[in-house]
Amino acid sequence: MDTRLLFLISCFIARLSFSLSASGELNSFESVPDLEKSMYTIVDGYPCVRLLNLSGEIGCSNPGHGKVAAPVVKFKNVNQLVEPSAILVSLDELDSLLARVSKDTNFASLVAGILVESGTPGGNNFKGFSPELKFPEAEFAPYQNKNFEWNPSGSGIMWKAYNFPVFLLSENSTLALLEAATKNEKSKKSYTSDVAEFGLVMQTTKSGTHDSESCLREETCLPLGGYSVWSALPPINTSTSQKSKPIILAVTSMDSASFFRDKSLGADSPISGLIALLAAVDALSHLNGLHLSKQLVFVVFTGEAWGFLGSRRFLLELDQHSDAVSGLDFTLIETVLEIGSVGKSFDQGVKKFFVHTTEAASISNQTLDALKRAQDSLKTENVKISVASKSNPGIPPSSLMMFLRKNPDSSGIVLEDFDTAFTNKFYHSHLDNLSNINASAIAAASSLVARSLYILASEKNEINDSVLTAISVNSSFIDELLGCLLDCEPGLSCDLVNQYISPSAACPSHYVGVIQGEPSSSPYPGYVGDVSRFLWNFLADKTSVPTENRSATCPKHCSGTGELCIRGETDGKGVCVISSTRYVPAYSTRLKFESDMWKLLPTNSSDIMGAADPVWTESNWDTITLRVYSVQHASYDRLILLLGISVTVAAYIAIVITRSVIRKALKRD
Amino acid sequence: MTVAAGIGYALLALGPSLSLFVAVISQKPFLILTVLSSTLLWLMSLIVLAGVWRAFLPFKTTPSSSAWLPYSILILSSVVFQEGLRVLFWRIYKKLEDILDAFADRVSKPRLFLTDKMQIALAGGMGHGVAHAVFFCLSLLTPAFGPATFYVEKCSQMPFFLVSSMIALAFVTIHTFSMVIAFNGYAEGNRVDQLIVPVVHLVAGMLTLVNLASGGCIIGIPLLYCMALFTLLHCGKMVWKRLADSQNR
Numbered sequence: 044m045d046t047r048l049l050f051l052i053s054c055f056i057a058r059l060s061f062s063l064s065a066s067g068e069l070n071s072f073e074s075v076p077d078l079e080k081s082m083y084t085i086v087d088g089y090p091c092v093r094l095l096n097l098s099g100e101i102g103c104s105n106p107g108h109g110k111v112a113a114p115v116v117k118f119k120n121v122n123q124l125v126e127p128s129a130i131l132v133s134l135d136e137l138d139s140l141l142a143r144v145s146k147d148t149n150f151a152s153l154v155a156g157i158l159v160e161s162g163t164p165g166g167n168n169f170k171g172f173s174p175e176l177k178f179p180e181a182e183f184a185p186y187q188n189k190n191f192e193w194n195p196s197g198s199g200i201m202w203k204a205y206n207f208p209v210f211l212l213s214e215n216s217t218l219a220l221l222e223a224a225t226k227n228e229k230s231k232k233s234y235t236s237d238v239a240e241f242g243l244v245m246q247t248t249k250s251g252t253h254d255s256e257s258c259l260r261e262e263t264c265l266p267l268g269g270y271s272v273w274s275a276l277p278p279i280n281t282s283t284s285q286k287s288k289p290i291i292l293a294v295t296s297m298d299s300a301s302f303f304r305d306k307s308l309g310a311d312s313p314i315s316g317l318i319a320l321l322a323a324v325d326a327l328s329h330l331n332g333l334h335l336s337k338q339l340v341f342v343v344f345t346g347e348a349w350g351f352l353g354s355r356r357f358l359l360e361l362d363q364h365s366d367a368v369s370g371l372d373f374t375l376i377e378t379v380l381e382i383g384s385v386g387k388s389f390d391q392g393v394k395k396f397f398v399h400t401t402e403a404a405s406i407s408n409q410t411l412d413a414l415k416r417a418q419d420s421l422k423t424e425n426v427k428i429s430v431a432s433k434s435n436p437g438i439p440p441s442s443l444m445m446f447l448r449k450n451p452d453s454s455g456i457v458l459e460d461f462d463t464a465f466t467n468k469f470y471h472s473h474l475d476n477l478s479n480i481n482a483s484a485i486a487a488a489s490s491l492v493a494r495s496l497y498i499l500a501s502e503k504n505e506i507n508d509s510v511l512t513a514i515s516v517n518s519s520f521i522d523e524l525l526g527c528l529l530d531c532e533p534g535l536s537c538d539l540v541n542q543y544i545s546p547s548a549a550c551p552s553h554y555v556g557v558i559q560g561e562p563s564s565s566p567y568p569g570y571v572g573d574v575s576r577f578l579w580n581f582l583a584d585k586t587s588v589p590t591e592n593r594s595a596t597c598p599k600h601c602s603g604t605g606e607l608c609i610r611g612e613t614d615g616k617g618v619c620v621i622s623s624t625r626y627v628p629a630y631s632t633r634l635k636f637e638s639d640m641w642k643l644l645p646t647n648s649s650d651i652m653g654a655a656d657p658v659w660t661e662s663n664w665d666t667i668t669l670r671v672y673s674v675q676h677a678s679y680d681r682l683i684l685l686l687g688i689s690v691t692v693a694a695y696i697a698i699v700i701t702r703s704v705i706r707k708a709l710k711r712d
Numbered sequence: 713m714t715v716a717a718g719i720g721y722a723l724l725a726l727g728p729s730l731s732l733f734v735a736v737i738s739q740k741p742f743l744i745l746t747v748l749s750s751t752l753l754w755l756m757s758l759i760v761l762a763g764v765w766r767a768f769l770p771f772k773t774t775p776s777s778s779a780w781l782p783y784s785i786l787i788l789s790s791v792v793f794q795e796g797l798r799v800l801f802w803r804i805y806k807k808l809e810d811i812l813d814a815f816a817d818r819v820s821k822p823r824l825f826l827t828d829k830m831q832i833a834l835a836g837g838m839g840h841g842v843a844h845a846v847f848f849c850l851s852l853l854t855p856a857f858g859p860a861t862f863y864v865e866k867c868s869q870m871p872f873f874l875v876s877s878m879i880a881l882a883f884v885t886i887h888t889f890s891m892v893i894a895f896n897g898y899a900e901g902n903r904v905d906q907l908i909v910p911v912v913h914l915v916a917g918m919l920t921l922v923n924l925a926s927g928g929c930i931i932g933i934p935l936l937y938c939m940a941l942f943t944l945l946h947c948g949k950m951v952w953k954r955l956a957d958s959q960n961r
Contacts, residue, residue, distance in 0.1 A: 079855040082862045112859065235861060672860035675717065675871065683720035683874070690881070691727030698735045708955060709827065 088210035088669040089303040093245040096657035103209045104245040112240040113155035115224045127155035129239040135164040157209040171468025174201035174302040182655040185447040188436035201302040208243035211303040234679040242668035264660040268558030268630030269345040270575040271353040274582035275623040279370035288338040289377040298555040300348040306473035307554040315386030323493035328585040335500040346555045346629040353629035354442040367564035367627040379455030385488035386480025388460035394487040399431040399438045399457040417494035489516040543580035546573040562628035587620035718857035725880040743835040750839025787917040795910040837891025841884035849880035867929035885940040889947035
């Protein structure tokens with residue numbers, strides 16, 4: 044029976060290539076599944092997905108339960124649409140197309156889906172592209188003026204809801220789809236057309252849950268969130284009863300946002316700041332055994348683009364004195380130094396940074412003095428610091444806003460590469476990539492931050508100039524980090540990252556994602572994102588003090604107080620160190636994970652920010668697909684069916700007639 | 713191309729066989745058995761041929777002109793094998809006929825009439841045709857039930873599945889009626905009829921090579937239908953003559 048089966052399979056193979064060649068196709072298929080695969084072209088696309096908040100939804104989704112297939116049409120022919128079509132549009136026309144869809148319902152019914160071409164549009168009119176609002180996260184600002192335009196290029200398109208799928212194409216797929224659209228234009232009279240099939244079915248659309256509360260209850264969505272990482276240099280010794288030192292907090296964030304979920308690189312905002320901080324930590328870690336009179340703590344938040352999830356949760360955990368922040372105390376925080384976007388500060392050889400300060404006068408001046416002193420020590424590098432313009436209503440959108448909302452007397456500064464408006468013309472878009480930043484700008488910011496932190500953490504009389512000038516940032520380390528965090532080659536499979544973790548994907552994406560499982564301070568590593576895990580391992584390594592038992596490989600033998608197992612994912616070569624590095628879950632303070640489900644908590648008077656929180660969630664989905672193939676018109680299909688039936692019936696009639704003729708002929712005689 | 717088109721293609725290739733089955737074959741159980749065993753026999757022959765030729769496929773030919781030669785050899789060998797099998801099929805049938813006639817004598821019932829013998833030949837031919845259609849057309853038809861269509865570069869006027877079904881229909885006709893002609897030829901010892909069947913089979917097979925050329929399907933398929941029509945007419949003529957002769961006797 045097995046040999047029969049083998050022959051059957053081999054015969055199909057042989058006869059298939061024979062008959063296919065008999066019909067003239069010389070590139071041979073080896074099987075019927077091969078034939079089927081060649082009929083459908085799978086297209087690389089980055090989708091825009093459905094996100095929900097307490098009052099409604101944003102983003103894109105298929106309108107129903109099934110896939111949507113529509114012929115591909117170029118945007119310039121959009122006025123001649125007769126049936127629902129998939130519109131192929133370039134980035135500079137996207138805003139006007141979406142605006143027209145929102146205004147004109149007749150036109151909207153003709154739009155089955157949108158495909159955005161890849162690449163930056165040429166031409167002088169293209170000044171920038173930012174789907175974000177003109178004042179991102181304005182509802183959280185600690186000042187009244189909510190109309191100030193921090194992001195003048197902002198169109199706000201990512202905050203609207205669309206009832207059709209939108210995909211961003213890769214370079215190769217753009218060419219394939221342009222071909223398909225041209226083919227459709229040429230063969231208007233023929234029976235075939237090339238269609239794009241969108242598989243962007245969102246579970247919240249299927250189940251009819253259109254806001255966060257209902258979708259969390261029906262479990263058709265998950266809340267946005269992740270894991271922030273904090274680390275102390277030198278490690279905090281919680282067991283000794285020493286008087287706790289005042290804390291200097293260096294803050295940055297690791298997440299960005301974009302219209303297209305998987306293309307959120309955020310090179311300038313905020314990854315340039317993150318890289319500056321990491322290089323500063325690297326530089327400071329070489330200050331071996333130095334006595335600092337204040338405690339340096341580095342925090343990297345996630346979820347900041349979606350309602351400051353990381354910083355709000357961090358502040359809440361500080362209030363609750365929870366496990367995740369053991370060793371820290373909000374009252375001990377003397378000042379906050381936040382590193383915002385620093386990648387575009389390079390202007391004709393001079394690296395200009397702007398310091399946005401809070402109102403608390405005296406201590407902020409201290410920070411400013413530290414920065415100025417650091418700037419002076421970097422004379423050779425052409426670094427210039429200025430205080431931000433007084434006409435600004437306050438600090439730009441940043442995690443420091445949350446500290447200010449908690450305690451309006453907080454002292455802190457945000458270091459940015461802009462003064463009154465973002466210099467980043469691609470804020471929160473897929474074009475905020477490596478070409479949008481400058482590595483030497485990041486190196487300058489990093490040196491500035493490292494030296495300022497040393498100055499801030501030491502008493503005035505203890506600052507040693509030789510130590511100060513010895514703090515230098517490794518620019519090849521910055522280049523390596525740029526390649527790891529902002530590029531697909533080598534991406535997260537670069538050596539630096541591979542030393543610490545085994546990443547799940549090579550191409551980095553800095554979208555915060557959804558929080559999986561139960562949030563805790565020691566989460567299951569599979570539920571923590573690649574970048575968070577890398578940061579945890581990296582910071583723990585750089586701020587660590589080695590343990591006595593050097594030969595111990597963890598996770599065994601590494602459970603003493605303050606002991607951590609780093610590099611645990613790299614084939615059992617884990618190293619046990621003493622370090623104060625913890626994960627802090629980042630999710631909305633209005634949510635609670637209880638009995639395997641997420642519950643929305645009512646607004647609490649102690650949580651002022653919770654009232655303004657939209658509570659972002661992301662819909663679940665099965666798979667997201669995008670395919671292109673040729674389709675016959677329905678009339679042609681029906682014609683074929685009719686042909687088949689008529690041939691059968693005609694044959695039947697002919698046979699019956701012949702049979703009766705023969706019978707009559709036989710009976711005649 | 714959706715379910716409608718898929719069913720259309722399947723009916724196009726096998727509809728007439730279905731009609732023949734319903735109108736003629738299904739009346740007599742013996743004919744149904746003949747069709748089934750014939751289909752099985754010819755399917756097995758195709759499998760054996762494919763198994764042997766698998767070792768030589770795919771042909772490594774770059775210029776399209778030289779693709780003709782290996783494919784011609786493939787077709788020639790397959791036709792020769794199948795025609796040889798047809799002779800074997802005839803011998804088995806002859807033995808069966810003798811057994812049935814002896815049985816009929818024993819129970820004092822009439823022997824096989826001429827029309828019965830022709831119907832058995834027709835059923836045998838139909839089995840051959842159905843085997844061909846299943847093997848060459850139906851096995852490829854699954855993608856036709858999906859939403860997409862497929863056009864081959866060298867035949868851009870018609871979808872691939874339509875071409876496949878039309879060729880299959882022509883061959884079903886050829887095989888069904890060839891068997892009647894062949895059995896008649898072997899029974900009467902008529903050399904012309906005996907030779908005409910292999911020649912028609914070979915010519916039809918070679919005609920499909922015309923499709924290898926760009927745009928060849930526009931010429932190849934009508935020519936193939938000419939062959940099918942020729943077979944049909946020749947069979948009709950022969951049957952009529954034979955019946956007339958038997959009545960006159």
